[in-house]
Amino acid sequence: MSIDYDPFSLECRIDPYADYARLRKEMPAYWSEASRMFVLARYGDVASILTDPDRFSSDAMAKVLAIGGGREPEPGTPQMPGNIVTCDPPDHTRLRGIVNRAFTPRRVESWRPIIEAETRAAVDRMRMAGSFDVIADLASPVPPTIIAHVLGIGPEHHDAFKRRATILSAAMTGSLRFVDPVESGAAEAGFKQGRHLAGVIAERQAAPQDDIVSELIRAQGEEVLTPEETLGFVGVLTFAGSETTTNLIGNAVRVLIERPDVYERVIEDPSRIEALLEETLRWDTPVQYIFRRAKEDVEIAGTKIPKDGIVTLLIGSANRDTEHWGEDAEEFDLDRNTSGHLGFGLGIHFCIGAALARMEARIALEELLPLLQQSEFEGHPFDMIDSVQFRGVNSLRLRRRERSA
Ligand code: HEM
Structure with missing residues (x-):
């Protein structure tokens, strides 16, 4: 038996799901010679590593994404300060404590009106146009606009912010991996985005408000956060919360298109949107895998992983493991108990934007449903985004059946 899997x-x-099923069954801890990493496919192994930061470091997230982007980092390259995704305790504990203060449920709820307004405006334009693309017209532009708002960036800068966030996200997750960072515009976008965000931080420093950036600056005043970390964390938010949410909305709408039975049940009772989104996060999750580095020799699923070995944790596979979810794990089931899905990770790095992403996606689906009822899918093949780590579709084109209001 041989499996040739390269993340x-x-x-x-x-x-990827047929490969995942074989890996779970035949090689749950697989050495991928092509990418020189171990690949872990079972729910139990993935979950136990995510909850074991003492033995598995998140610094692999920075290194491996750079390699995935086609650029082997120089040895000793410093980590971006404030990149909460890539750091371990005690730094992570300190950063996360501050960031938790910034993402309180009350503050997340305060973003609802702007999410509703942006989503309604996008759906109204789609309705008027008659022919529309759920990705290009809604799922792609709204999440970065919301992040811009969350960061206190004025509406006049939203378009430039969105454009740069899109280039940077493509560079980090795959699409630009064989493209020179200068020629692709990623270097310039990164520089301009950094300069712009530094300007926003300086404005809040001069006149604090009740927002995330002001909260971070307060922590700077208490000397628990450095100015570089503030900028780094704000930079992380610009890409962590955009394309991921785009893909959740797109993958959920794709389920509605492909599964008329699910569609009928959601139309019959729109409160099922929540179940639709959670099962999408399990069954076709936007972030397919993440990485960790073993800090000591360990043995997983009978395979020895040496100190400093990199492990790829296949979230997309763990979420379909029959050992955890039962025999029908590969099926999309609106009635499933989805608690424990790994779509937002697990443990100390659990997604800080989960509540925001859920609210954005829920509002998008609520606003879209009436329009979907009046529309038909144009029937094109699903073109997947050019990313190795994220999963989503490039476009979902529909047409209104009749143009009366
Ligand atoms: C559907 C949308 C989203 C998905 C699927 C998603 C997925 C994830 C996953 C899997 C992780 C864990 C990474 C790890 O353990 O290494 C994570 C962490 C994170 N996410 Fe999300 N995310 C989404 C939306 C967002 C949004 C909207 C934001 C911010 C506004 C955000 C900010 C973050 C941050 C800052 C972390 C790092 C937390 C830490 O390291 O403590 N994400 N996300």
């Missing part, structure tokens, strides 16, 4: 190959973009 960085683009071939499994269309459907």
